[in-house]
Amino acid sequence: GAGVSQTPSNKVTEKGKYVELRCDPISGHTALYWYRQSLGQGPEFLIYFQGTGAADDSGLPNDRFFAVRPEGSVSTLKIQRTERGDSAVYLCASSLTHPGTQYFGPGTRLLVL
Amino acid sequence: QQQVKQSPQSLIVQKGGISIINCAYENTAFDYFPWYQQFPGKGPALLIAIRPDVSEKKEGRFTISFNKSAKQFSLHIMDSQPGDSATYFCAATVRDDKIIFGKGTRLHILP
Known part of the structure; x- marks a missing residue:
């Protein structure tokens, strides 16, 4: 389909390891979240990109978290020195413009042991 | 500080009944209030949304009621069906910026 895709769908890692989570937005969407x-919680905002640049990264919890979108399409969320508290579902969304209706991917379920 | 408070946490409704989920907010700068539906293993999907200049919006079996003075809004699902069983999130944004979600309501419709 033409929706937002995220890989991997599940990721299990050990405490202290580095992980990368990938998001492929809907083709042509300029904004990515x-x-x-x-x-048991609602999604919490981390960062959003307009094109290649991070327009708002105020939701990143600390400097272990970093995200890139080098060509204005695919984005990678990078987590260094993972902690058990990082275990969660990481959701990516894209919109045609910002602001605009955000379309969510299925998420990557991260488990840090 | 939780900016959007949602209740109940879970809800069981008989098929054909009305499901009602309530939300309250504090930030008067919020100007867009969407509701999202999420099925297990899927991302949230926009269901219906309202701006504070109207008191009600209806789309099919789904209605949002909005009370600006009370800073409350609610989702009503009429003639609830088993396929409506999902987690529902209310949310709010300022100028359609980053979405602030409630904690969610797990809805189960009994067949």
Whole structure:
């Protein structure tokens, strides 16, 4: 389909390891968003990109989290020195413009052991 | 500080009944109030949304009621069906910027 895709769908890692989560937005969408959804909670905003640049990264919890979108399409969320508290579903969304209706991907379920 | 408070946490409704989910907010700068539906293993999907200049919006079996003075809004699902069983999130934004979600309501419709 033509929706937002995220890979991997599941990721299990050990505490202290580095992980990368990938998001492929809907083709042509200029804005891309990352959210984190902990168990039993609503999604929480992390960062959004307009084109290649991070327009708002105020939701990133600390400097272990970083995201890039080098060509204005695919984005990668990078987490260094993972902690058990990072376990959550990481959701990506894209919109044609910002502001605009955000379309969410299925998420990557991250488990840090 | 939770900016959007949602209740109940879970809800069980008989098929054909009315499901009602309530939300309250504090930030008067919010100017867009969407509701999202999320099925297990899927991302949230926009269901219906309202701006504070209207008190009600209806789309099919789904209605949002909005009370600006009370800073409350609610989702009503008429003639609830088993296929409506999902988690529902109310949300709010300022100028359609980053979405602030409630904690969600897990809705189960009994067949």
